[in-house]
Structure formats: C-alpha cells, structure tokens
Amino acid sequence: MSDKYAVSNKLPAKQVNVMTHRKRRLREEQSHHRVKRLNRSFKLRSKKRDYKKPEYFITEFLKAERDAKRMRRVVMKNNFFQSVDDNEPKLLVVMRHRAHKIASKECSLILNSLGLSRLHNTVLLKNNSESLALLKLVEPYVVFGYPTIQTVRDLIFKHGFLRINGKRTAINSNKLIEEHLGQYGCICIEDIVHDLFTVSDNFKNVRSLLLPFSLKAPRDGWSKKIGVSYSRGGEYGNRKQEINALIERCL
Known part of the structure; x- marks a missing residue:
C-alpha cells in the first residue's frame, strides 16, 4: 500500500490552555508558601530566647x-x-x-x-x-x-542500671552483679530482687549502686x-x- 493511503498512528498533541497553566502555578506557589511558613514557625520554636517575660x-x-x-x-x-x-x-x-x-x-x-x-x-x-x-x-x-x-522484678529486668565507675551500666549478666555485689552475697539478678523486696541488711549497699x-x-x-x-x-x-x-x- 502506498504511503499516501497509509493511516497515521500519531495522535494529536494535547492542547493545554492558559487556565491550566495558571492553576498549576497557583498550586506550586501555595505549596511553597506553606513550606516557608512551616520552616519559619519551626525556627521560632527552636530559637533560644535570651530574655524572660516578667510574668514568668x-x-x-x-x-x-x-x-x-x-x-x-x-x-x-x-x-x-x-x-x-x-x-x-x-x-x-x-x-x-x-x-x-x-x-x-x-x-x-x-x-x-x-x-x-x-x-x-x-x-x-x-x-x-x-x-x-x-x-x-x-x-x-x-x-x-x-x-x-513481680513489680520489683519487672523494674530490675526491664529498667535496671548500675552505677559502675561513674558510668550507667545495664544489668545484663550475672557476672557483672557478682563482680560488684558478690561481697554482699549477691551473685545474680534474683538476689538483687530478694534483697530489695525483703529490705534485707544488703538493701543500702544494693540501692547505692542501683540507679x-x-x-x-x-x-x-x-x-x-x-x-x-x-x-x-x-x-x-x-x-x-x-x-x-x-x-x-x-x-
């Protein structure tokens, strides 16, 4: 078939009018102003003020x-x-x-x-x-x-920390307890729970290390x-x- 009888597969280009361009531009401007306003409010909240009001x-x-x-x-x-x-x-x-x-x-x-x-x-x-x-x-x-x-046990197991050499150290092993509390008869976490709950003679020693x-x-x-x-x-x-x-x- 000759080229002059061939059907063209090209679709006509989509026509974009002036109003569509204008709406898109307005949306971009609104988004820009919104981001700018949020950034400004964040900077004001995070800014440290060197003065305090008399009401304070x-x-x-x-x-x-x-x-x-x-x-x-x-x-x-x-x-x-x-x-x-x-x-x-x-x-x-x-x-x-x-x-x-x-x-x-x-x-x-x-x-x-x-x-x-x-x-x-x-x-x-x-x-x-x-x-x-x-x-x-x-x-x-x-x-x-x-x-x-049970409450004392949950506090020790989930949020228990010892002060060792001035540092905050998690209670994660019985070896750690034996090294620092073994002289008081505590060699495991259950010993700490027992001494705290019964308020034994070692209560003060255990609590002095417990944060x-x-x-x-x-x-x-x-x-x-x-x-x-x-x-x-x-x-x-x-x-x-x-x-x-x-x-x-x-x-």
Whole structure:
C-alpha cells in the first residue's frame, strides 16, 4: 500500500490552555508558601530566647510561695512523723509523675535526695517514718505505694542500671552483679530482687549502686487530674497496693 493511503498512528498533541497553566502555578506557589511558613514557625520554636517575660518570674514566685505554705502546714500537723506498723509492707515504690521544673528549691532538694530529679523517675525506698515524712513534703509531685515482688522484678529486668565507675551500666549478666555485689552475697539478678523486696541488711549497699528507674508516662495517659490527691479522686499520693497497676502501665 502506498504511503499516501497509509493511516497515521500519531495522535494529536494535547492542547493545554492558559487556565491550566495558571492553576498549576497557583498550586506550586501555595505549596511553597506553606513550606516557608512551616520552616519559619519551626525556627521560632527552636530559637533560644535570651530574655524572660516578667510574668514568668511572678508565676514562679507564686508557685514557690504556695509550696512553702503547704510544707509549713504539713510540718505543723501532729502526724508528721508517724510510726510504721510491723504488719505493713517494708518497701515503697515512688515515682515522680509531674513537673519538669519545680519552683520551690526545698522541694527540688528533697526530690533530688530521693533520686527523683527527673520526670517519671522511680525509686525503691524503705517504708519507715523518715521516708514517709519526706514524701509528705513533696506529695503533690509523686505517686507511691507498696510494690509486689513481680513489680520489683519487672523494674530490675526491664529498667535496671548500675552505677559502675561513674558510668550507667545495664544489668545484663550475672557476672557483672557478682563482680560488684558478690561481697554482699549477691551473685545474680534474683538476689538483687530478694534483697530489695525483703529490705534485707544488703538493701543500702544494693540501692547505692542501683540507679533510679527511668519509666514513661502511662500507656493510656492519666485518667484523672494529676494535681488532685488520690484519696480525693486524683492521681498523686499513696496508692498502697494499687500502685502496681500504674507501674505496669508505665513499663
């Protein structure tokens, strides 16, 4: 068949009008402005400011004064130094559940002495009158209660770290425990769990090497107001045996 009778397979070129070009250009401009705005907001958020507003200092002063008045009221009560019955558990688990920064220097010093310098830090303490007195002074910032042996075991196995030569070392072998705690009769992780839960004579030696447990916020969040005591339907304060359910949600 001759070329003049052949059917051309080429399709006609798609015609793009002026409006299509204009819409595409507007979309690109909008996308560019949106990215530019997001970048600018990110830079402003990450930029460190060298000044603080006067309202910041006023708020910090009011918070510190409020804590000072509360602590004076607690000390003046008759049951500040209360004795602990022999029937009560010997061990307490304490977690700092609120406030990255505390305005009151007294509260900060007490929390640091207990090993609760950071949010969600958790420690094991003896259940005696001295520990309870300190916890009353910083009660709005902590939750505590009586742990079970399973809770102590989970804390050691999942978040246990020792301070060895000034370094944070994970408890990953019984050989490590035997090298640094063998002189106290601890040769495995279960020995540490036993000494802590029973508050044995080696409790102080084991706890001196054990770093505070770094937990997270509860998986489903705080269901109640964290600024209200547990006895009044809030979160902070003594939960007794119910602290175990909270620690499980934070592991």
